[in-house]
Amino acid sequence: DQQVKQNSPSLSVQEGRISILNCDYTNSMFDYFLWYKKYPAEGPTFLISISSIKDKNEDGRFTVFLNKSAKHLSLHIVPSQPGDSAVYFCAASAPMSGGSNYKLTFGKGTLLTVNP
């Protein structure tokens, strides 16, 4: 059962416009959410995160919104640039037994293409 879902395999936007990537989760124990960006032939790189005690976190052009009641989060990129073209993974974590270690559960990713 997929606990983190990214229902859009791909998204195409024009340069300068807003990109909105969506992510849904089912596990109510998740309390920390992250977005990673991955270029081909490279490892994923951390982009932005949000704790469940917040509903918004902003870092430059990137903003993540969290709606806990809907178990939904989204990543907004404004304005989109061609260099943003990559696969974006949503990830979530929940405390494991003992509370001291965590693992991430990833979605399947969304390929974002920003057209010049």
Next chain:
Amino acid sequence: DVKVTQSSRYLVKRTGEKVFLECVQDMDHENMFWYRQDPGLGLRLIYFSYDVKMKEKGDIPEGYSVSREKKERFSLILESASTNQTSMYLCASSSRDRDVTDTQYFGPGTRLTVL
């Protein structure tokens, strides 16, 4: 700056061969992870380790084993490679202490092809 390195970027092996993928991190992280990435399937956790000589199965451990003899090094072993293990393999590390900025840092990946 966190650095996670993987021994090979590209690897070609034959069915039945024993394959070793090595990962080294330089940030004194307690946690290390091995994932595989396949098109349409995202990142799937194979094994992880929270301490030296300690290992835990992830979501898809079948056909794999791991070794963590030193804190900085985490090895993934394919005992008898099969064609369905052709994939991109990604190693990651993270601190044990979780705070609002905690995250996993990934290596560049190893593209393994099993013929």
